[in-house]
Amino acid sequence: MSGKKKKAVREQLTATVFLLPSLIGLVLFSLIPLVFSLFISLTDWNFLNGMGSWNFIGLENFLDMWTDEWFLASLKNTFIYTIVVVPIGLFLALIIAALIDSFISDRLANVLRVTMYMPKICNIVASAAIWIMLYSTYGPFTQLMRLLGWENPPHFLASYTWALPAIMLMSIWSGLGYHVFIYSAGMAGISRDLYEAAELDGAGAIQKFWYVTIPQLRPTTFFLMITGIIGSFKVFGSVNVMTQGGPGHSTYTLVYYIYKSAFSYYNMGYASAVAVILFLILLVVTLVQWKHNNGSSD
Amino acid sequence: MAKEQSKLKKKSPVPKIVWSILLILFALLMITPFLWMLSSSFKLERDVMKFPIEWIPSNPVLNNYKTVLHIGVKSKNYHFLLAYANSIKVSILATLTSVLSAMLAGYAFAKLKFKGSNVLFIIYLMQMMVPSQLTLIPRFVAFSELGLVNTHFSIIAPKIISVSATFMMRQAFMAVPEELRESAKMDGAGEWKTCWRIMVPQIRPTIGAMTTVAFLDNWNSYLDPLVFLSDWRLMTLPIALNQFVSEEGSKYGLISAACCLTVIPVFIVFLVGQKFFIKGLTVGAVKG
Numbered sequence: 129m130s131g132k133k134k135k136a137v138r139e140q141l142t143a144t145v146f147l148l149p150s151l152i153g154l155v156l157f158s159l160i161p162l163v164f165s166l167f168i169s170l171t172d173w174n175f176l177n178g179m180g181s182w183n184f185i186g187l188e189n190f191l192d193m194w195t196d197e198w199f200l201a202s203l204k205n206t207f208i209y210t211i212v213v214v215p216i217g218l219f220l221a222l223i224i225a226a227l228i229d230s231f232i233s234d235r236l237a238n239v240l241r242v243t244m245y246m247p248k249i250c251n252i253v254a255s256a257a258i259w260i261m262l263y264s265t266y267g268p269f270t271q272l273m274r275l276l277g278w279e280n281p282p283h284f285l286a287s288y289t290w291a292l293p294a295i296m297l298m299s300i301w302s303g304l305g306y307h308v309f310i311y312s313a314g315m316a317g318i319s320r321d322l323y324e325a326a327e328l329d330g331a332g333a334i335q336k337f338w339y340v341t342i343p344q345l346r347p348t349t350f351f352l353m354i355t356g357i358i359g360s361f362k363v364f365g366s367v368n369v370m371t372q373g374g375p376g377h378s379t380y381t382l383v384y385y386i387y388k389s390a391f392s393y394y395n396m397g398y399a400s401a402v403a404v405i406l407f408l409i410l411l412v413v414t415l416v417q418w419k420h421n422n423g424s425s426d
Numbered sequence: 427m428a429k430e431q432s433k434l435k436k437k438s439p440v441p442k443i444v445w446s447i448l449l450i451l452f453a454l455l456m457i458t459p460f461l462w463m464l465s466s467s468f469k470l471e472r473d474v475m476k477f478p479i480e481w482i483p484s485n486p487v488l489n490n491y492k493t494v495l496h497i498g499v500k501s502k503n504y505h506f507l508l509a510y511a512n513s514i515k516v517s518i519l520a521t522l523t524s525v526l527s528a529m530l531a532g533y534a535f536a537k538l539k540f541k542g543s544n545v546l547f548i549i550y551l552m553q554m555m556v557p558s559q560l561t562l563i564p565r566f567v568a569f570s571e572l573g574l575v576n577t578h579f580s581i582i583a584p585k586i587i588s589v590s591a592t593f594m595m596r597q598a599f600m601a602v603p604e605e606l607r608e609s610a611k612m613d614g615a616g617e618w619k620t621c622w623r624i625m626v627p628q629i630r631p632t633i634g635a636m637t638t639v640a641f642l643d644n645w646n647s648y649l650d651p652l653v654f655l656s657d658w659r660l661m662t663l664p665i666a667l668n669q670f671v672s673e674e675g676s677k678y679g680l681i682s683a684a685c686c687l688t689v690i691p692v693f694i695v696f697l698v699g700q701k702f703f704i705k706g707l708t709v710g711a712v713k714g
Contacts, residue, residue, distance in 0.1 A: 136539070142617045143540035150531035153587030158553050161564035168563070179571060224449070231445035242700055243453040246460065249696050249703075251646040253664045254685040257671045258459045261466070261678050266475040268462060301456065309704065362559060365648045369668060383559050383649075390563050391653055403560040414555045 169401040175394035182397065189401035199402060201377035202385040209296055209381065210360035217300045218352055221307030222345070226337055228308070229315045241312060245305030252302075252365030259298045260285065260370055285371055288378045295366050295379060303359075307352055314348035315341065354417045358410055382406050460689070466682035467491070474678045490683035494670075504658055504673070506687055509666035516578050516651075516662055517644040524585040525637050532595025533621050537607060554589045559649070566653055580654045581662075585644070591636055598629040635706030638699060645692065663688045 169189055173182035193199040224244075228237045247255060262269040263284040273281040284294040318341065326336045342349075364383040367373060373380040373388065380388075382402065390399035461481070466474045468486045494506055534540070535547060561584075569580045602625055610620040626633070651665045658669065670684050696703060 139538055139617075140540045143534045143538040143543075146530040146534035146538065146617075146621075147546070149527040149586055150592060153527060153584070154550070154553060157565065157584040157587055158556055158561060161561035161568075162556050164564040164567075165560050175567065179567075224452070227445055227449060231442050232449060236446060236450075240449055240453045242697070244456050246457055246693060246696070249642060249646075249692055250460070250689050251664045251667070251692070252648050253667045253671065254689045255459075257667065257681050257685050258463050260671075261474075261681065262459060262462070264475075264676075264678075266477065268477070268479060271477045301459075304456070362557060364559075368652075369671065386559060386563075387649070387653075390566070396563055396567065400560075400563055403557075403563065407555075407557060407560045410557055411555050 165400045165403060168397055169404045171397045173395075173397040175390075175396045185397075189398050190404075193398075193401065193405070198377050198380060198385060202380040202382050202402075203405075205292055205377075205379060206361055206363065206381045208292065209299075209363055210357055212293075213296050213299050213303075213360055214353060214356040217303050217307055217356065218349060220300070221304055221311050221352075222342075222349070224304075225308045225311035225315060226341060228312060230333065237312070241305065241309055243305075244308055247302045248305050250302075253369050255298065255302055256366050256369035259294070263294055286375055288375055291371050291375060291379045295363075295370055298366055298370075299360075299363065303356070307356075310348060310352055311345065314345045318344045350417075350420060354413060357413050361406065361409060361413075460693075463682045463685050464690075466679055467686045469679050469682075471677060471679045474682070490679045491687070493680055494684045494687060504661070504666050504669050506663070506666060506670075506684065508659060509661050509663045512578070512660060513645060513662040516581055517641055519578070520582045520585040520644040520647075521637060521641045523582055524588040524591055524640055525633065527586045528588050528591035528595050528636075529626070529633065530621075531592045532597075533599050533625065535592070535596045536599035537604075537621075537625070538617070550589050550592060553587070558584075562649070562653060569654065575654055576657045576660060577654075578660060581647070581650050584650075588640075591640065594632060594636055595629070598632040599625060602628045631705065634702050638702040639706035642692075642696075642703070 168182070170184060170186060171182035172185050172188075228240060232240065259269075261267050264270065265283050270281050270284065282290050284290045322340050322344065323336055326340050331339065362383050363381050364387065367379050367381050367384045368387070371379040373384050383406070386399050386403050386406070389395045389402065462479065465479070465481050465483060467490050468488070469480070469483045470485055470487055470489075473480060473483060473485065496505065535543065565580075565584060566575070569575050569577075574580045606624055606628065607620055610624040611617075615623065646664060647662070648664050648668075651662045652668065655661050655665055658666070661669065667684055667688050671681055674680050674684075
């Protein structure tokens, strides 16, 4: 009995040692910062005034932001970006993965997927820099548009209307290969029996895609959608390199606004409040995911 | 419907060939920006924007690379070779930190019985929801107060907590049969030795996959280094490139060369180690 108890104590100690590095990290870099963020978001703190020189202003930051046109623009742009980039990216990837799955031999399929994946492993600054050049007035993309009959294509990244879509196009390009990969892996997991059964029922390629592939891929689609939404809400790099939020605030996004407020103007209080809003949005998305996952595993 | 069915039965090779060609063209289109960048990097400035595009430069030059690498040119406030060294150092240390810490914690969650294990696990789960963008400001404040801004430490240290990596490790360890561990302990091995010698080798594929993915993440990391590193001598590649792009603005040949330098080695590593990458990417993504 006491030997067992001793063993339990020892195991407890061992576990503590194993968990220690991770726990220290959790407390220092996640829990304390979280609490500090929440606190700072209730103050008017400017970093330049130094530690401690903050006034508690309650929810003022959270009320003020709804009349702050830059915040509203950031929020709106982030939503538009997400609503456009995620579905289009997933849809394209699904079609491509399905085509690869049904028509392409395994070897070529792998080459194709790896090729399409390359934009994803390119660092965001290089991708953005390349697209800046492609989009420039005499850049290949703009020239291509001319060739396709667009008489006076704008300077895409300097246009109020076109800057955000231009960034979105780059993001879709950048993420497509990853989505294709995951969809292909999902398709590989679909039982061939289902297709054969569908064939016996007289289903053609389109019907099989619609009635077998898409429903079977629902978990994959859901996973990609959630991670896609979370990633989109954090969009920052492309904006910072390509447009710096401009022209005007036409490409401001939430994280870019947080970055600007915190590290250009040092308005840590206000920036934290915006970060809390981002946190709350992501929280809702994650909770939906959890609810869904728990529901489906029962 | 009948028409499609008959097509299937005949198994005509035509759709296969057509789709193969179309998809190859599409894949090429996807990497066209890189091909264009590669070709531009060897061009004189005036040739870069020529249209139709000269895919093979008519006057190929190495000047762009020489300038970017400071060969025979006076140093400005960026240095790509230095940035390479920084990126390699930071990525390796950050990856080791996160993978090792996740491995230990994952092992504890999967194999050790301890009080509070469930509560702790839930805390970990909740941490997953806290975006690093939210903790960025406090981290910056804390590191500046400690005089640690403009150190590589400020980027590496926070990697010690990686919840998703911990989960993957936990999953992997849970799949290792408990008998292995028991018999190792029968033979008198301590927990540490059991973990390191017996259990870790069992999940080597997961560790390999996670390490490659973590390394790539660290290599491409942008926001944190941008905030924490303003001294050009400490900059990692993306930040050095960022600096370069904002300074050299419209010198497209130069920028192309700089981009190539940061991107092509990663492509080579990716193509060589694609098996690991692909496994790492799909781990956790596809649930059975």
